[in-house]
Amino acid sequence: MSGNPTSREQSFLVTGGVRLAGEISVTGAKNSVLKLMAVALMAEGRTTLTNCPNISDVPAMADVLRHLGCTVEISGDTVVIDTPAEVGHVADDKAAQRLRASVCILGPLVGRQHRAVLAMPGGDAIGSRPLDMHQRGLTTLGATTRMDHGRLVAEARDLRGARYALTFPSVGATETFVTAAVLAKGTSVLENAAREPEIVDICDLLSQMGAVISGAGSSTITIEGVDQLRPVSHRVIGDRIVAATWAMGAAMTRGDVTVTGIDPMFIHVVLEKLHAVGAVVDTGTDWIRVAQTERPRASNIRTLPFPGFPTDLQPMAIAMASVSDGLSVVTENIFESRFRFVEEMVRMGADAETDGHHAKIRGKERLDSATVWASDIRAGAGLVLAGMCADRVTEVCQIFHIDRGYPHFVENIRSLGGVIERVDT
Ligand code: EPU
Numbered sequence: 314m315s316g317n318p319t320s321r322e323q324s325f326l327v328t329g330g331v332r333l334a335g336e337i338s339v340t341g342a343k344n345s346v347l348k349l350m351a352v353a354l355m356a357e358g359r360t361t362l363t364n365c366p367n368i369s370d371v372p373a374m375a376d377v378l379r380h381l382g383c384t385v386e387i388s389g390d391t392v393v394i395d396t397p398a399e400v401g402h403v404a405d406d407k408a409a410q411r412l413r414a415s416v417c418i419l420g421p422l423v424g425r426q427h428r429a430v431l432a433m434p435g436g437d438a439i440g441s442r443p444l445d446m447h448q449r450g451l452t453t454l455g456a457t458t459r460m461d462h463g464r465l466v467a468e469a470r471d472l473r474g475a476r477y478a479l480t481f482p483s484v485g486a487t488e489t490f491v492t493a494a495v496l497a498k499g500t501s502v503l504e505n506a507a508r509e510p511e512i513v514d515i516c517d518l519l520s521q522m523g524a525v526i527s528g529a530g531s532s533t534i535t536i537e538g539v540d541q542l543r544p545v546s547h548r549v550i551g552d553r554i555v556a557a558t559w560a561m562g563a564a565m566t567r568g569d570v571t572v573t574g575i576d577p578m579f580i581h582v583v584l585e586k587l588h589a590v591g592a593v594v595d596t597g598t599d600w601i602r603v604a605q606t607e608r609p610r611a612s613n614i615r616t617l618p619f620p621g622f623p624t625d626l627q628p629m630a631i632a633m634a635s636v637s638d639g640l641s642v643v644t645e646n647i648f649e650s651r652f653r654f655v656e657e658m659v660r661m662g663a664d665a666e667t668d669g670h671h672a673k674i675r676g677k678e679r680l681d682s683a684t685v686w687a688s689d690i691r692a693g694a695g696l697v698l699a700g701m702c703a704d705r706v707t708e709v710c711q712i713f714h715i716d717r718g719y720p721h722f723v724e725n726i727r728s729l730g731g732v733i734e735r736v737d738t
Pocket of ligand 1: 343414444446481482484486623648
């Protein structure tokens with residue numbers, strides 16, 4: 314599992330006028346597996362994660378853990394993390410800056426080692442991503458935090474259970490608080506917690522390891538501190554964003570795609586939207602099918618924390634609106650810079666403009682093929698879907714972003730009848 318080290322210099326050539334059809338399976342969620350890998354820091358011994366996606370962020374996270382003293386083996390869809398009795402507490406700057414998810418070592422390290430030093434993490438350029446709520450969560454539990462030469466330093470003599478209310482249900486701040494509170498003394502309560510399925514997955518792993526947590530998946534999570542955790546095996550939940558990307562691709566290309574390996578409840582709101590634009594949507598316990606015959610109808614979409622429409626699918630929503638019948642309004646409520654994507658869509662002839670948090674898009678029958686630039690993982694996937702609805706061949710540049718989050722991207726698109734090629738630029 315290596316991603317593609319040269320994809321910084323590669324592009325995708327995407328041929329327009331295709332229809333996506335067939336069956337495809339999704340593997341584990343990027344935004345779960347990276348956090349579960351960090352949770353492995355909390356227990357001495359071998360933690361085994363299965364159903365892991367083949368994306369470049371997984372070996373990047375493995376590097377972060379190796380620099381802290383863990384041994385990490387990646388083989389097929391399995392990641393085994395062997396955590397020593399004593400782990401380091403200073404993250405390697407460059408390893409940590411390669412991915413946003415490195416922030417999720419904070420809670421486990423402060424919980425177990427009572428200290429952590431972490432360079433401000435990198436990741437996608439999708440808007441300002443402060444760590445104030447992470448810091449406030451840790452200080453509520455009794456830690457001190459400060460910035461020192463570009464690194465966040467968190468220290469605690471003892472962590473004590475406490476009540477903390479987030480001002481916004483941040484996914485990352487919820488994870489930091491819960492992981493730190495698991496090894497604190499006494500009871501902690503997190504209010505206005507994020508409710509994303511990936512939070513539930515992390516709490517499931519922690520509970521199997523011996524943590525005492527209730528309320529995961531609701532707005533109030535209660536954690537009874539325990540002295541130590543034990544390593545276990547755990548299967549990562551399916552990637553709802555990847556699954557929904559194929560579902561939206563089916564609707565945009567008037568195709569018929571069945572996605573397996575996903576709980577439909579994870580993308581309930583997305584499926585409702587697809588039904589509203591004219592798709593036939595079927596679901597089973599771990600699969601969804603989306604079939605579209607007519608041009609999608611225009612629709613209004615607002616991104617919101619789970620269970621609302623995910624910000625990670627906002628580019629796909631704009632791409633779909635660009636070929637829908639009528640005027641759509643897409644409102645971004647989480648990451649302000651994600652509308653950079655609209656500029657790329659305009660290169661493809663989309664009739665779109667932004668006004669603050671809103672993008673207004675008047676759909677066209679067909680987009681123009683063009684050379685466009687992926688600015689983050691999801692923008693990249695949105696541009697590839699748009700390219701399938703263009704007249705000729707679209708070049709999507711900077712595809713290393715896509716390799717960070719979409720496993721076997723080319724093979725998967727080809728298996729659905731899409732025409733895509735990876736080329737050196
Ligand atoms: N925020 C703060 N202060 C904080 C933390 C967050 O102001 O201390 C703000 C952010 O600036 C943002 C909002 O709160 O405006 C939501 O951020 P959140 O913390 O929920 O996001 P995150 O944990 O940084 C994760 C995913 C993102 C996904 C968001 C929202 C990972 C590694 N990343 O980010 O995924 O968009 O939740 O669902 O889990 C992606 O996969 O492409 C991606 C960007």
